[in-house]
Amino acid sequence: MASRTTQILEAAARVIARRGVRGLRVEELAAEAGVSTGLIYYHFKDRTGVLRHTLEFINDRAERYTTARDPDAEPLGPREELEQILLLELQDTQEVRENSSAWGELRASAVFDPVLREDLARATLVWVQEVAALLGQVQPMAPASALASAAERLTALLEGLSMRWLSGGIQVDHARALMQGAVEAELAGLKPR
Amino acid sequence: MASRTTQILEAAARVIARRGVRGLRVEELAAEAGVSTGLIYYHFKDRTGVLRHTLEFINDRAERYTTARDPDAEPLGPREELEQILLLELQDTQEVRENSSAWGELRASAVFDPVLREDLARATLVWVQEVAALLGQVQPMAPASALASAAERLTALLEGLSMRWLSGGIQVDHARALMQGAVEAELAGLKPR
DNA sequence: GTCTATATCAGGATAGAC
DNA sequence: GTCTATCCTGATATAGAC
Missing domain, CATH: 1.10.357.10 (Tetracycline Repressor, domain 2)
Structure with missing residues (x-):
């Protein structure tokens, strides 16, 4: 089962694809992931932390589909x-x-x-x-x-x-x-x- | 002599280069142009108006240096x-x-x-x-x-x-x-x- | 036309209960 | 770990004096 952080990062990728990095609102991300804003900050410290981990996440994912x-x-x-x-x-x-x-x-x-x-x-x-x-x-x-x-x-x-x-x-x-x-x-x- | 609006648009181009479209703050633009925020709104109605005119301004200028x-x-x-x-x-x-x-x-x-x-x-x-x-x-x-x-x-x-x-x-x-x-x-x- | 002062609000971030 | 409630900063925009 996908961990909570993974669930949030998947949601972040979707939100970024829809709104852009510029348009990513922590509140919208929370709604997309089905969690609270507080939890986002608990796991990622701040908005930039979300962005950085999302970058890592999409890299790993790309690795998977280009190498699989x-x-x-x-x-x-x-x-x-x-x-x-x-x-x-x-x-x-x-x-x-x-x-x-x-x-x-x-x-x-x-x-x-x-x-x-x-x-x-x-x-x-x-x-x-x-x-x-x-x-x-x-x-x-x-x-x-x-x-x-x-x-x-x-x-x-x-x-x-x-x-x-x-x-x-x-x-x-x-x-x-x-x-x-x-x-x-x-x-x-x-x-x- | 450069008009007031031109002066503001030149400043806006500098600020956008430094901070990006998203990073453009009306207050910073005002400081950069050496005018008040109120004057920005007087001339351009709102922040989006500044952006629109600045992109136009930059295009005209690019035309100049690529053609000259x-x-x-x-x-x-x-x-x-x-x-x-x-x-x-x-x-x-x-x-x-x-x-x-x-x-x-x-x-x-x-x-x-x-x-x-x-x-x-x-x-x-x-x-x-x-x-x-x-x-x-x-x-x-x-x-x-x-x-x-x-x-x-x-x-x-x-x-x-x-x-x-x-x-x-x-x-x-x-x-x-x-x-x-x-x-x-x-x-x-x-x-x- | 231009400035100062301020209303207003969105959104990032935190505290504390559970 | 997770949620709710809330604080607070920073930024847009407006009002009104000059």
């Missing part, structure tokens, strides 16, 4: 795994939508809130390194610096495309196609000549 | 102009910082505010088409659809990199280097083989 695999299925090659990780963030499902909008909100909020910056930078670094490692498996001859740059570009592009998708600028299928094109272009650029 | 060219300078080639347009948005100057923060705030707000979406989508489209046209001048043999895709990726990447820069994730020089690398990769991908 049917144990009976063929193991994926690095190229497939790379695309999996990047393209699964561009899906029109409840969970991904929540994750993406929360992530975008946190990123935007971090511009003006130094408290969020550190956590965000750390999470971003882990993500970039993961992508860089996969790129390295696909193109083992590529220098580490080139892998790092490609990974930074791909992840930054994904954030940019997500925002366009969520703000209604482009369809999710189109975003996926663009992302896929970028992966191909970056891999081509890493190929030894 | 020294009339005595050598005319730029399409490749240089392309890089110029994209890299101009990654400069650590007061005006660009203000503009980029405001744009990021606008994009993020549009996710939760349908009213903003239309204007944002229109502005984005113009920008994408401008970049696509320049790409087409550099690689005249490339099909229009490939140009459009590359332009969408480059502009989305720029937005992603801007956010990372503004949220303290990367240095502006690094962002510029990454952007430049992406331009090269995309142009290579458009080259006839």
Whole structure:
């Protein structure tokens, strides 16, 4: 059974997806989670604490859905795994939508809130390194610096495309196609000549 | 001499760059502009009125600095102009910082505010088409659809990199280097083989 | 047009009962 | 651990003098 804190964090992800970080009211969160405001503060100290834990929570959740695999299925090659990780963030499902909008909100909020910056930078670094490692498996001859740059570009592009998708600028299928094109272009650029 | 309202709007742009749209306090704006809060309400009716006029103000100003060219300078080639347009948005100057923060705030707000979406989508489209046209001048043999895709990726990447820069994730020089690398990769991908 | 003073209120946060 | 009730800060907005 989901613990109380998990229940609150799931609700927080929903509220953030609906109202944004800016629009998250502790009272509305309490109502969404079906608990009292006092309990929120008991578990998370303050509003910022909720935000920080929610960031952690959505990261773990994203980890789950981008990494989860049917144990009976063929193991994926690095190229497939790379695309999996990047393209699964561009899906029109409840969970991904929540994750993406929360992530975008946190990123935007971090511009003006130094408290969020550190956590965000750390999470971003882990993500970039993961992508860089996969790129390295696909193109083992590529220098580490080139892998790092490609990974930074791909992840930054994904954030940019997500925002366009969520703000209604482009369809999710189109975003996926663009992302896929970028992966191909970056891999081509890493190929030894 | 700058009118009183202009003086307030300039101050508002500075405050938004510092605190964000959500962080803008009428009292702080008044202090920044060197006027009283009452005067803000006299000229702009309410806080939202300030926001609306400020976004308009910032747009006009951005138009100026992205379009301005020294009339005595050598005319730029399409490749240089392309890089110029994209890299101009990654400069650590007061005006660009203000503009980029405001744009990021606008994009993020549009996710939760349908009213903003239309204007944002229109502005984005113009920008994408401008970049696509320049790409087409550099690689005249490339099909229009490939140009459009590359332009969408480059502009989305720029937005992603801007956010990372503004949220303290990367240095502006690094962002510029990454952007430049992406331009090269995309142009290579458009080259006839 | 501009300022000072103040009404009003939303929302974050805490205290204390259970 | 959880809830109810409430406090209190900070921020918007208005009234009225000059």
